[in-house]
Amino acid sequence: MNVLTRMWKREWPLHMMLLPGLILVLIFCYYPMAGIMMAFQKYIPNKGLLGSPFIGMRNFQLLIEYPDIGRVFLNTIYIAVMKIIAGLIVPITIAILLNELRKEWVKRTFQTLVYLPHFLSWVLLSGILVDILSPSSGILNQVLGIFGIKPIFFLGDNAWFPYVMVISDVWKEFGFGTIVYLAALTGINPSLYEAAEIDGAGRFKQILNVTLPGMMPIIILMLTLNIGNVLNAGFEQIFNLYSPPVYESADIIDTFVYRMGVQQAQFGFATAVGLLKSIVSFIFISVSYVLAYRIANYRIF
Amino acid sequence: MRRKSKSLLIVLFVLSMALTACGGTKEEAQKPAEPAKEQTQTQETPKENEVIEVSTVAQSDPYLKFDEGESFDKNAVYDQYEKDIGVKITNKWVADVTQFKEKLKMTIASNDIPDLMLVEATQLKELAEADMIMDITDVYDKNATDNTKKFLTMDGGMQMKTATIDGKLMGIPSSYNPYNFQYLYVRTDWLKKLNLPEPKTMQDVMTIAEAFKTKDPGGTGKPYGLAVSKEPFKIDTGVTGLRAFLNGYHAYENMWMEDASGNLVNSDIQPQVKDALKALQDMFKKGLIDPEFAVKDTEKEAELLYNNNVGLVFGASWTPAQLVKGAVKDGKVVQEWGAYPIPSADGKPTLNQIGLGVDQYYVISKQAKHPEGVIRLLNEWIVVDNTMTPTDDQKTILFGKDKKEKGSNYWLLSPLRVGKQLDNNGEILPKAIGTKDASILQTADQKGRYERAMKFIDGTDINMWWEPLISGPNGAVSHNPKILQNKEYLQDKFYGAATPTMVDRLEILKKKRDEIYFKIIMNQVSVDEFDKFVAEWKKLGGDDITKEVNEWYASHK
Numbered sequence: 035m036n037v038l039t040r041m042w043k044r045e046w047p048l049h050m051m052l053l054p055g056l057i058l059v060l061i062f063c064y065y066p067m068a069g070i071m072m073a074f075q076k077y078i079p080n081k082g083l084l085g086s087p088f089i090g091m092r093n094f095q096l097l098i099e100y101p102d103i104g105r106v107f108l109n110t111i112y113i114a115v116m117k118i119i120a121g122l123i124v125p126i127t128i129a130i131l132l133n134e135l136r137k138e139w140v141k142r143t144f145q146t147l148v149y150l151p152h153f154l155s156w157v158l159l160s161g162i163l164v165d166i167l168s169p170s171s172g173i174l175n176q177v178l179g180i181f182g183i184k185p186i187f188f189l190g191d192n193a194w195f196p197y198v199m200v201i202s203d204v205w206k207e208f209g210f211g212t213i214v215y216l217a218a219l220t221g222i223n224p225s226l227y228e229a230a231e232i233d234g235a236g237r238f239k240q241i242l243n244v245t246l247p248g249m250m251p252i253i254i255l256m257l258t259l260n261i262g263n264v265l266n267a268g269f270e271q272i273f274n275l276y277s278p279p280v281y282e283s284a285d286i287i288d289t290f291v292y293r294m295g296v297q298q299a300q301f302g303f304a305t306a307v308g309l310l311k312s313i314v315s316f317i318f319i320s321v322s323y324v325l326a327y328r329i330a331n332y333r334i335f
Numbered sequence: 336m337r338r339k340s341k342s343l344l345i346v347l348f349v350l351s352m353a354l355t356a357c358g359g360t361k362e363e364a365q366k367p368a369e370p371a372k373e374q375t376q377t378q379e380t381p382k383e384n385e386v387i388e389v390s391t392v393a394q395s396d397p398y399l400k401f402d403e404g405e406s407f408d409k410n411a412v413y414d415q416y417e418k419d420i421g422v423k424i425t426n427k428w429v430a431d432v433t434q435f436k437e438k439l440k441m442t443i444a445s446n447d448i449p450d451l452m453l454v455e456a457t458q459l460k461e462l463a464e465a466d467m468i469m470d471i472t473d474v475y476d477k478n479a480t481d482n483t484k485k486f487l488t489m490d491g492g493m494q495m496k497t498a499t500i501d502g503k504l505m506g507i508p509s510s511y512n513p514y515n516f517q518y519l520y521v522r523t524d525w526l527k528k529l530n531l532p533e534p535k536t537m538q539d540v541m542t543i544a545e546a547f548k549t550k551d552p553g554g555t556g557k558p559y560g561l562a563v564s565k566e567p568f569k570i571d572t573g574v575t576g577l578r579a580f581l582n583g584y585h586a587y588e589n590m591w592m593e594d595a596s597g598n599l600v601n602s603d604i605q606p607q608v609k610d611a612l613k614a615l616q617d618m619f620k621k622g623l624i625d626p627e628f629a630v631k632d633t634e635k636e637a638e639l640l641y642n643n644n645v646g647l648v649f650g651a652s653w654t655p656a657q658l659v660k661g662a663v664k665d666g667k668v669v670q671e672w673g674a675y676p677i678p679s680a681d682g683k684p685t686l687n688q689i690g691l692g693v694d695q696y697y698v699i700s701k702q703a704k705h706p707e708g709v710i711r712l713l714n715e716w717i718v719v720d721n722t723m724t725p726t727d728d729q730k731t732i733l734f735g736k737d738k739k740e741k742g743s744n745y746w747l748l749s750p751l752r753v754g755k756q757l758d759n760n761g762e763i764l765p766k767a768i769g770t771k772d773a774s775i776l777q778t779a780d781q782k783g784r785y786e787r788a789m790k791f792i793d794g795t796d797i798n799m800w801w802e803p804l805i806s807g808p809n810g811a812v813s814h815n816p817k818i819l820q821n822k823e824y825l826q827d828k829f830y831g832a833a834t835p836t837m838v839d840r841l842e843i844l845k846k847k848r849d850e851i852y853f854k855i856i857m858n859q860v861s862v863d864e865f866d867k868f869v870a871e872w873k874k875l876g877g878d879d880i881t882k883e884v885n886e887w888y889a890s891h892k
Contacts, residue, residue, distance in 0.1 A: 078465050079446045101843055101875055164630050170557065189630050190857070277565055277629040278849035279857055285846070294842045299440055299461070 073306035086302075093306035102285070109196070110286040113267040116200045118260045124204050125211030126253065130241055132212065133219050145216070148209035160274035163202060164189065189275055192283040199275070199284075203268055214256065215249060222248035254332050258322045262315040287311065387705040388423045389712065390449040391750045392442065394435045400743040402735050411736035412748040415728060420715050422708040424750055443467070450703035451712075451750060453509060459498070459696045460832040463505045468698040469706055470503040478710035486717050490756040494693040497830060506696030507713060511754040513692025513826070516818055517579035517677060518811045520654055522646030524671035525552040533673070537583050537614070537680040544623045544647055553643030560623030562648040564636040567628075568852070570690070574657050575636045577615070578688055579649035584611035584680045587688045589845075591829035591884055599828055599888050601881060603848055604869045610680065612865060615856045629853055637661075643670070649677070652811040655801035663800050674804060674811040676818065686825040687818060697751055712751045720752070721779050740783075742798075760784070760806065761815030768792070769808035831891070834883035840876030847871060 068083065073093055075086040097103065128148070135141045151159070166172050169185035179185065188194045226244045235243060269288035276284040287307060295304025326332050393407050405411065413424045427449045430438045436455075442448055443458065448467060462468045487495055487510060494508040519534060521543065526533065529550055534540050544560025551558040567577035568588045578588050587602035594600045602608070618624050625645075628636060639645040641661025648654065655672065662670040679685040697713075699706045719729045730738035735745040746752070760781060767775050768788045776782050784806045791799035805811050818824060833841070851868040854860045 079444045278853040279629050281850045298842055301444055
């Protein structure tokens with residue numbers, strides 16, 4: 035008891051300093067959570083959260099009964115999983131390759147250049163992509179034409195659309211990932227490389243046996259965090275690039291919710307889907323966290 | 336020791352400030368909405384002559400060009416309204432055309448609506464049900480001038496009736512003349528060059544499209560037959576759409592029409608649509624349609640028109656205002672266009688698909704302190720917009736501080752605009768412009784159009800090229816008298832609120848429809864897939880919706 039009061043006397047200013055942040059978190063992160071109620075309501079704006087009638091699981095039922103729901107979920111997971119995998123492999127490879135570069139300025143310039151697209155919005159990029167991928171005048175199809183390949187309508191063909199989404203997303207974001215992995219690389223003890231060299235390991239062996247294991251914790255951390263995105267296939271990107279002929283392969287949960295929830299003003303329904311997505315994400319993150327601990331013996335928290 | 340802990344304390348304090356500052360940006364993002372609210376709340380009941388405030392939301396427009404130093408916050412138009420009728424206009428927010436509708440929905444959802452706003456027909460009913468908007472029966476009756484009342488009931492009161500719910504006037508119809516037809520626009524210089532006849536039937540259209548494609552009169556190396564953009568069936572697509580094309584095959588886009596037995600049926604699943612889609616598929620196979628139309632918006636597709644790749648397009652009467660971007664270059668007319676009525680695929684005349692003449696309403700928030708201010712805005716607009724000889728002050732409202740027409744479209748700044756429910760432009764204008772006789776003009780609109788057309792004809796302003804193509808002797812509206820006389824138009828028979836099944840299923844039905852229409856046009860599936868779509872449409876809720884719509888119809892006959 036005595037110890038506690040002494041500690042309190044000494045540390046109370048520190049606790050007080052936490053207060054502003056705590057209040058903000060409460061107001062902006064926890065208070066809005068009450069809005070989850072909307073998922074079980076037929077939400078009427080003027081009546082608000084407390085006045086709108088409760089309709090139980092009707093919104094979820096509507097989602098399950100939606101005729102194309104299987105297709106929509108499959109598209110979402112297919113595109114999202116490919117994005118997660120490619121979004122892991124590409125930046126790691128680039129980071130390792132960059133790390134092998136001798137000239138510091140080449141490394142820095144390259145790093146900055148690939149980082150730039152991360153700051154562009156999809157609204158802008160979609161306009162550029164439509165031009166680049168155009169079958170009649172796009173540069174990509176003109177290059178393919180040199181090799182005798184017939185023009186491909188990448189954005190209008192169900193066989194191509196998902197891959198275009200994955201590749202363009204990786205192109206936009208891999209610079210950002212590369213920076214994270216490069217940071218992880220600087221943390222590796224240089225003496226390990228010296229030891230490996232003495233043991234007769236070449237460049238490639240060094241990468242395999244020193245660099246990769248050294249990066250493992252960060253890789254697992256990034257993977258675990260990304261697995262929560264398994265139902266986020268990238269609304270902004272797909273919404274700006276899809277069109278009716280590719281609904282079959284392009285319609286994802288978020289675009290569907292946009293058309294249903296915002297365009298038809300079904301806010302309760304949109305909230306229900308959002309809630310469902312959060313629950314699924316939470317489950318995936320929890321599972322991957324446990325797996326990371328069990329298999330790689332690595333704790334994030 | 337003491338010193339050390341103190342410095343540590345300072346560091347921590349700074350850190351905690353930094354953390355809260357990060358969170359603080361969210362707080363700031365929420366703020367802008369508030370000042371407007373406070374201002375309206377602090378207002379007390381006004382005495383005579385006191386300036387009252389009306390808040391609204393505005394839609395920015397690429398055609399609206401502000402004078403130096405002016406903006407949506409401060410401009411000559413708002414100032415003039417404040418001076419003339421003592422109403423101060425403020426904007427809660429401004430959004431561009433593409434986001435306005437969504438943003439408005441969010442504004443309604445968050446129950447933070449301005450005093451005055453323009454909403455869709457379905458929203459009018461929702462807002463009335465949710466008790467968010469004011470019953471303006473009395474306010475209108477007391478404050479609207481006789482002139483205003485007469486103006487808004489020119490059609491016998493039909494449009495005002497659609498704004499009345501349970502005997503209460505819930506909004507002011509954003510009225511316009513419902514007889515807005517679409518037309519076919521063709522490069523007439525190319526017709527002459529290739530010695531082709533004018534388009535009288537859909538077969539002629541095919542012949543012309545094919546000739547434009549194979550003979551490439553524009554010399555671009557990449558010609559197509561017909562310009563089509565990515566949302567061709569939407570009513571918002573005024574140029575490069577396909578609604579008019581459907582009409583030529585006696586097919587219509589998402590409207591409710593009577594079948595032989597007098598019941599309402601949806602036009603999207605009628606066999607005529609299949610014929611139209613088959614024709615479009617044939618055109619696509621022959622390379623007459625830009626294969627990338629599905630990803631190009633109107634402006635992008637219209638570049639093909641500006642750059643001489645395409646010489647055929649369907650569009651509303653104002654289409655020439657779009658075409659002028661390519662037709663007039665460096666002070667010279669480089670493209671000749673002609674406007675024709677929509678041809679028909681068989682001998683029967685084409686019926687133009689038209690709306691009710693009102694699909695939007697100005698509503699007043701229940702929280703509004705000064706609903707009478709809105710009615711004053713209405714009175715003023717009707718006077719200003721319809722006078723044949725505007726005063727200097729009235730010119731400011733129409734054209735901005737310079738008081739003369741310079742193409743900056745300042746009329747878009749007036750927060751409340753209603754149009755004439757009837758017009759006889761089609762009868763008067765072609766005659767007046769043809770014979771250069773200004774004496775037969777009857778309205779301010781006609782006078783403005785006549786003056787613009789004359790500027791082009793006597794050579795003072797070549798950029799007014801578009802006006803004669805709309806209003807001149809062979810312009811778009813010159814076809815109207817015949818269409819009106821023979822009743823060659825079709826109006827949607829359903830104007831009720833969305834039915835329960837519509838709310839749940841309209842999205843999937845529209846998705847399926849767009850998907851199959853596009854795939855057929857783009858020759859990805861056989862045209863017979865249309866029959867499968869019809870069966871699916873019925874199964875996925877279409878039949879239920881039809882039943883509900885017919886129940887509504889029976890009670891509104």
